[in-house]
Amino acid sequence: MDSDDDYTSGGSSYGGGFPGAFPSAGPKATKRKTSQGPAKKPEPIRRPLPVSLEDLYTGTTKKLKITRTYLSGESSENIIAIQVKAGWKAGTKITYPNEGDEVSRGVFQDIEFVIEEKPHDSFKREGDDLKVVVEVDLVDTLSGPVKKSVQTLDGRRIEVDVGNLKSSGETRTVKGEGMPISKIPGKKGDLVVSVNVKFPSALSDAQKRDLRRVLSPSSL
Template sequence: MVKDTKLYTLLGIDPSASEQEIKKAYRKAALKYHPDKPTGDTEKFKEISEAFDILSNEEKREIYDNYGLEAARGNAPAADTGNPFAGAGGGAGGPQFHFGGAPGGGRYSNTDAFNLFSQMGGFGMGDDGFTFSSSGGSPFGGAGGFGGSRGGMPGGFGRQPPRPEPDTVSMPLSVTLEDLYKGTTKKLKITRKNANGTKEQKVIEVNIKPGWKSGTKINFSNEGDYQPECGTRQTIQFVIEEKPNPIFKRDGNDLTLNVTLTFKESLCGFERDVTTLDGRRIPISRTQPIQPGTTSTYPGLGMPISKAPGGRGDLHIVYKVDYPTSLTPAQKAAIQQNF
């Protein structure tokens, strides 16, 4: 007669349930109570996982049926003279034997539950459970189950479905043109989900290299939310987005700078200084008339080329002329007289 039926009740099965019925019951309950599901319940998920861990192991199930849950956990009371796993002399002072690892047995943890779920195929487990090795009555191979320690890697699997690759979650990362010119380090705080369903914050450092462009992708493996079905964390992918610059416009590795001249400067010449992205001042001048839209090119003053260390693009200065919107009669006469 079964001494304790609690674990059978948790899985919704009879004490006479077959191995296949136990597998199906675990699958149904695990998918219902997994914390990532709308119907999730972390504590319930842990309880049904421990129930499956014990009932799917032939030796543990026999101990549970005859002596109860604590005995199956490895906590065999020495004073119980009806328990063959009690002390050698049957008295309170005799030695005790423990099946669950360290003396005291240790309670089944959330981590144990997530590990079991992941090892059993996670959300990809089939309708009829899993294909196990036929070498023993336990889904973990032989009668020893986890080999004396909960949460370890199981042995004796037959055909186990391959784990899916973790998801990649993309996030935009806005960067100024100045930072893309010089390079910089961005420290970003993320919030991610752990294996036990709790959340934590972590700071990720993104090293921006000089010359990177919009669309550049930086991957951080195993840094996102934990995915039980994969047994690892998501990959976080930052995608560079270049912020508009009020002065310079980028075209590949080249930079363009517009310089606006007065009508008088376009005719009589000018002297100016322009400041580059790295703070250098370069002089520009003309002594002769300059046509609107004229472009002057300065090699090597553009953006760094990330794939060619030491290489740089060009700086193009485009001259715009600020024409007057009206002329006085005297100004018109002067133009007609001199042109």
């Protein structure tokens, strides 16, 4: 019986109202509605779920032990497995209904896990795109085609053409090598490679003269 239900007996214990009539089945229980509406759902228990960028790229399973407490003071433990889908973003919520603590008799909180993206040493995520910075020496930039090898989040290596730069900080875009798009299976964002040119820390007088000679407008 729900704690909000209020039962009262009603009707006569004898049927028909005539002497000698057969007795009825007994008191009838009638449910009297209370003025109180349905119980409000309690606030969920919110917990952060830190996930590496690699795991958000490939997808993974996180197993967590949760402890539930009851009004009696007792507690129980349970292991839950959270399927993190490839492409999920920070702020994604995973809800386990009624797996939290008991807040009133028979009423339990939901548990809500919120994805947090761990910082990465090389890559930065922007939406479905990935950004990475590579460095090239000035001499390589000036002397011909340049390719840089970039290791992806799933361990592959791709060659990126970073030659023919006009200035340091230019970008090269590799289509389809960004983050998976969870709502569109098989589709990915882009990889945006920013190229920083490394300038020599010092030059000798002879090297400076050679540069002036090579790079002077008359020699170009």
